[in-house]
Amino acid sequence: MNATGPSSAPSVITDRAADVAVVGLGAMGSAALHQLAASGARVIGIDRYVPPHAHGSTHGMTRITRQAIYEHPLYVPLVQRANELRAALEAETGEQLFHRTGGLMIGGADGVLVSGARRSAELHGLPHELLDGDEIRRRFPAYAPPTPAVALYEPDAGLLLPERIVGAQLSLAALHGAELRLGAAATSWRPDGGGVQVETAEGAVRAERLILAAGAWLPGLCPELELPLTVERQLFHWFEPASRDERHRADGCPLSLWEYARDRIFATFPDLGDGVKCGVHHEGATVADPDRVSRTVRPAEDLRVRTLLAALQPAAAGRIAQSAVCLYTNTPDYHFLIDRHPLYRQVILASPCSGHGFKFAMAIGELLAELALDQSPRFDLDPFGLARFAWPPVELSR
Numbered sequence: 001m002n003a004t005g006p007s008s009a010p011s012v013i014t015d016r017a018a019d020v021a022v023v024g025l026g027a028m029g030s031a032a033l034h035q036l037a038a039s040g041a042r043v044i045g046i047d048r049y050v051p052p053h054a055h056g057s058t059h060g061m062t063r064i065t066r067q068a069i070y071e072h073p074l075y076v077p078l079v080q081r082a083n084e085l086r087a088a089l090e091a092e093t094g095e096q097l098f099h100r101t102g103g104l105m106i107g108g109a110d111g112v113l114v115s116g117a118r119r120s121a122e123l124h125g126l127p128h129e130l131l132d133g134d135e136i137r138r139r140f141p142a143y144a145p146p147t148p149a150v151a152l153y154e155p156d157a158g159l160l161l162p163e164r165i166v167g168a169q170l171s172l173a174a175l176h177g178a179e180l181r182l183g184a185a186a187t188s189w190r191p192d193g194g195g196v197q198v199e200t201a202e203g204a205v206r207a208e209r210l211i212l213a214a215g216a217w218l219p220g221l222c223p224e225l226e227l228p229l230t231v232e233r234q235l236f237h238w239f240e241p242a243s244r245d246e247r248h249r250a251d252g253c254p255l256s257l258w259e260y261a262r263d264r265i266f267a268t269f270p271d272l273g274d275g276v277k278c279g280v281h282h283e284g285a286t287v288a289d290p291d292r293v294s295r296t297v298r299p300a301e302d303l304r305v306r307t308l309l310a311a312l313q314p315a316a317a318g319r320i321a322q323s324a325v326c327l328y329t330n331t332p333d334y335h336f337l338i339d340r341h342p343l344y345r346q347v348i349l350a351s352p353c354s355g356h357g358f359k360f361a362m363a364i365g366e367l368l369a370e371l372a373l374d375q376s377p378r379f380d381l382d383p384f385g386l387a388r389f390a391w392p393p394v395e396l397s398r
Contacts, residue, residue, distance in 0.1 A: 031365020103157025
């Protein structure tokens with residue numbers, strides 16, 4: 001990407017001033033744009049592609065949502081708020097945006113997955129069951145958990161439909177008066193008095209506040225910060241089950257996370273009609289340039305996932321129907337980044353959600369809108385701030 005950060009080069013401003021400009025209209029950006037437009041703010045949304053699209057992190061037909069968050073209990077209230085906002089979006093649009101399937105977290109009792117999910121469930125009083133291997137096999141015959149695996153079963157977990165959600169939020173934002181600048185990459189931005197000026201391929205945009213929710217392209221928009229982010233090439237695969245029966249369907253088969261080796265996670269999604277989706281969580285190659293990532297999935301990559309699926313959900317490992325590449329933008333500790341720019345407080349940095357953010361996206365969009373409107377955010381954002389990295393690494397000056 002040829003985007004740069006703050007620029008001193010003047011430009012002719014071709015658009016009306018906005019209260020807030022949002023760069024990047026995927027999971028977090030589309031949610032923020034919707035919330036801002038619904039509040040009555042004058043907003044402009046900018047994306048280098050036409051979302052929902054398959055170039056970033058927000059695609060693939062389904063995304064997991066769960067409340068027994070193994071990563072940390074602090075995420076539980078955030079996903080609960082996101083669930084409320086998703087239900088409201090479904091009511092407003094009349095679209096089904098979620099399939100309740102239940103969810104299994106399977107692994108060693110003392111592993112990061114089961115123990116972490118149990119900690120969140122117990123701390124927040126979430127409905128859940130603890131199952132041994134025999135009970136997993138009896139209740140969910142598609143699965144072949146290794147001995148001595150156990151599981152935490154969460155009945156309210158399920159699958160979100162990311163493309164539908166992003167499309168619904170952008171449509172409603174436009175209905176509320178948001179201006180959408182699609183297919184026009186933001187190439188740079190600069191402070192403009194107390195506001196900002198954003199350069200795009202179709203002219204400049206001036207706004208009082210700027211939300212940068214550009215995912216893998218965020219480092220290129222803030223090179224002055226040398227953000228501690230890495231972009232990871234992530235794969236997902238869809239298999240046609242060898243046995244086309246109800247064992248793999250969403251109405252009889254929960255989504256599952258498997259700690260198949262210490263601290264290593266494999267995800268399987270029940271069949272909603274497109275096959276059994278699965279993928280290894282993390283372990284992908286680092287991407288130097290998100291515009292040059294290889295979108296070709298190699299046979300060896302297919303084989304590795306087939307081997308895992310055949311061991312854990314044997315009858316699902318039939319023909320590969322399709323494979324896809326998406327991008328994780330990771331922080332060093334794999335928690336989110338939500339903070340104001342350390343020099344320009346009118347600029348908000350949004351997410352890099354380290355591969356587990358879509359379930360929280362609507363709540364994060366609400367938080368971003370609150371920050372942009374100078375309201376007190378409803379959740380404590382200190383755990384997601386730059387300060388935890390002792391960042392920036394050198395003193396910055398204006």
